[in-house]
Amino acid sequence: xxxxxxxxxxxxxxxxxxxxxxxxxxxxxxxxxxxxxxxxxxxxxxxxxxxxxxxxxxxxxxxxxxxxxxxxxxxxxxxxxxxxxxxxxxxxxxxxxxxxxxxxxxxxxxxxxxxxxxxxxxxxxxxxxxxxxxxxxxxxxxxxxxxxxxxxxxxxxxxxxxxxxxxxxxxxxxxxxxxxxxxxxxxxxxxxxxxxxxxxxxxxxxxxxxxxxxxxxxxxxxxxxxxxxxxxxxxxxxxxxxxxxxxxxxxxxxxxxxxxx
Amino acid sequence: xxxxxxxxxxxxxxxxxxxxxxxxxxxxxxxxxxxxxxxxxxxxxxxxxxxxxxxxxxxxxxxxxxxxxxxxxxxxxxxxxxxxxxxxxxxxxxxxxxxxxxxxxxxxxxxxxxxxxxxxxxxxxxxxxxxxxxxxxxxxxxxxxxxxxxxxxxxxxxxxxxxxxxxxxxxxxxxxxxxxx
Numbered sequence: 001x002x003x004x005x006x007x008x009x010x011x012x013x014x015x016x017x018x019x020x021x022x023x024x025x026x027x028x029x030x031x032x033x034x035x036x037x038x039x040x041x042x043x044x045x046x047x048x049x050x051x052x053x054x055x056x057x058x059x060x061x062x063x064x065x066x067x068x069x070x071x072x073x074x075x076x077x078x079x080x081x082x083x084x085x086x087x088x089x090x091x092x093x094x095x096x097x098x099x100x101x102x103x104x105x106x107x108x109x110x111x112x113x114x115x116x117x118x119x120x121x122x123x124x125x126x127x128x129x130x131x132x133x134x135x136x137x138x139x140x141x142x143x144x145x146x147x148x149x150x151x152x153x154x155x156x157x158x159x160x161x162x163x164x165x166x167x168x169x170x171x172x173x174x175x176x177x178x179x180x181x182x183x184x185x186x187x188x189x190x191x192x193x194x195x196x197x198x199x200x201x202x203x204x205x206x207x208x209x210x211x212x213x214x215x216x217x218x219x220x221x222x223x224x225x226x227x228x229x230x231x232x233x234x235x236x237x238x239x240x241x242x243x244x245x246x247x248x249x250x251x252x253x254x255x256x257x258x259x260x261x
Numbered sequence: 262x263x264x265x266x267x268x269x270x271x272x273x274x275x276x277x278x279x280x281x282x283x284x285x286x287x288x289x290x291x292x293x294x295x296x297x298x299x300x301x302x303x304x305x306x307x308x309x310x311x312x313x314x315x316x317x318x319x320x321x322x323x324x325x326x327x328x329x330x331x332x333x334x335x336x337x338x339x340x341x342x343x344x345x346x347x348x349x350x351x352x353x354x355x356x357x358x359x360x361x362x363x364x365x366x367x368x369x370x371x372x373x374x375x376x377x378x379x380x381x382x383x384x385x386x387x388x389x390x391x392x393x394x395x396x397x398x399x400x401x402x403x404x405x406x407x408x409x410x411x412x413x414x415x416x417x418x419x420x421x422x423x424x425x426x427x428x429x430x431x432x433x434x435x436x437x438x439x440x441x442x
Contacts, residue, residue, distance in 0.1 A: 003427060012408075040376045041434055045403055048381045049388070054286035058300050062282060062307050066275035116312035123305070127338065176337035179313040179330055203316045 005031075005038050114207035117231060117240070118224050120178050125195040125227060125242035128173070128184060135171035135186060145172045149183050157183040157198040158237055161256045167194065177240065178204060187253060194243035194253060201238030207231065215255035221247055230254050271314040274323070278310055281324050285331055288400055291388060292335045302338070306331040325410040332397065332414055372438050379437050387436040395429035402426055 007013050008021045025032045054062075137148040142162035149157055152174045163169030170186045170193070182199035211218040211232075217239075219232040228250050230241040239257070241250050285306060289299040309330050310317075317326055388396050394415070401411045408426075412419045 003423075006427065006430070007423075037372055037376065037434065038430070040373055041430060041437075044376055044379050045384065045399070045433075048379065049384050049403060050381045051283075052287045052290040052299070054282040054303060055296075055300070058286070058303060059279070059282050062304065063279055065304075065307065066272070066279065066311060116308055119308060120312065176333055178309045179316065179333065203313055205312060205315075 005035050009035070009039060009042065114205055114220075115224075116178070116205055117207070118222055118229050121195075121197060121229050121231065121240040121242045122224050122227050124175060124177060124182075124184070124197055124240075128175075128186065128195050129193060136173040138171040140169050140171075142169060145169065145185065148172060149174065153181055153183055155200055155237065157185070158234070159183075159185060159196070159198065159257065161259075163187060164256075167253050167256065177238075189243065189245045189249055189253075192243055192245045194241065194245060194250070196257065197240040197242075199238050199240075201233045201236060204238060206233060206238070212251070214251050215258040216260050217254060217258035219251070219254055221251070223247070232258070234258060271311065274314045274317060275311065277323055278307065278327060281327055284324065284404060285327055288328065288397070288404075289331060289335070291396055291400055292332070292393065294389065302331060302335055305334050305338075309334060322406075322410055324404075325406060325414055328401065328404075328406070328414045329416075335393075372434070375438055376434075383437060387433050390436055391429060391432055394425060395432060398422060398425045399429050399433065 004013065004017065004021055008018065013021065025035055137145055139145050139148075140163060142159070146157060146159060149172065161167075161169075167187045167189055170188050172186065173184045175182050175184045175197070177197050177199040180199050182197045185196040185198070187194045187196065207220045207222075210220070212221055213219075214230070214232070217232040217234060219230045222229050222231075227242050227244055228247045230239075230247075230250050232239050232254070239254075241254055241257075243250060282303065286299060286303050289302040289306070290296065293299045293302050306327060310327060313330075317323065388399065391399070397415065398411060401414060406414065408419050408422045411422045411426075415422065415425075417425075
């Protein structure tokens with residue numbers, strides 16, 4: 001009966017149960033008292049729990065960081081000859097862009113949404129570095145690290161590069177990338193750490209240009225807050241590589257992580 | 262004027278999401294325990310929400326969706342800071358006192374009197390003593406989320422929410438009862 005008191009008070013019980021609880025409370029002093037105490041607790045919590053409001057400066061910052069809508073351009077009448085020739089031209093351009101990935105950069109510049117992924121990659125890398133125990137599994141053996149993720153992620157990270165003398169594997173951990181779980185693997189480069197985050201790629205604002213080949217991957221290369229960042233997709237998975245080592249070193253590691261087929 | 266396309270949708274979502282800044286900040290403040298970390302947590306939450314705005318299903322509960330992102334963000338940051346994220350779960354942070362599992366109801370009016378005299382700072386102190394799970398489930402309940410929505414936020418079954426809420430309230434009552442003013 002006691003377990004049902006909260007549901008009873010919040011109107012979550014079916015009518016038959018409500019009648020039965022009421023009847024019980026009429027005849028049971030202990031439960032009636034418990035009901036009274038629960039009601040009092042709810043009232044006290046609702047009336048007196050301190051509520052914190054977001055500072056105005058934070059609200060302004062949040063509003064400023066959310067992208068503003070693109071201006072709505074009024075439609076103009078398209079001349080009839082344009083209607084005739086435009087579709088083939090668009091198709092040809094799309095085909096050209098598909099065949100020559102590097103050209104995508106000419107027409108699809110990095111949007112503000114891409115900065116979310118870049119910022120997330122850098123933040124995650126910094127958090128890893130700042131943690132007292134960043135690695136949940138410390139091992140240089142890929143056959144120890146990758147199986148460790150079993151049951152902790154709903155995808156297989158798909159990493160086969162076991163590390164080498166240039167980029168020794170240090171271990172791994174489970175974290176989040178934006179809104180989803182991610183496998184975090186840490187490789188070394190001399191005294192530097194390189195974080196590799198693997199996550200499901202769908203639904204993220206992937207930057208579309210400019211892309212550079214690294215092994216079989218086409219990577220987006222950028223820098224933020226002093227860190228070099230590479231992002232790429234391979235099938236259903238996405239990869240983010242972050243470190244303060246040179247971009248060239250990161251490209252080299254990316255080509256090892258995604259060796260040519 | 263309608264604003265078509267992905268950017269337009271994200272903007273609409275953002276406009277709506279920003280209305281929950283106070284609500285999110287309140288939970289963040291209770292999770293993080295201080296203003297500075299709470300601000301970071303809320304900023305990170307909005308950043309993640311923006312990054313995955315395409316995954317939000319219009320017509321579903323935006324507040325619950327944002328709460329889920331906030332809590333996941335907190336957990337991932339918390340785990341990274343504490344080092345041992347996987348084992349034990351968040352109940353290890355500050356477990357509910359063992360006595361709370363077996364609450365003996367006070368049959369006189371002492372507890373009622375005590376509850377009526379509880380002050381805001383007592384409640385806050387008691388909430389901060391609870392485990393993260395217990396604190397969250399109480400705050401989400403106060404926010405008016407249904408058990409189903411709370412279950413979505415916390416990534417657990419509805420039955421688990423019910424039992425967690427019941428245990429959390431019991432633990433809170435014990436704490437409030439024991440603190441004599």
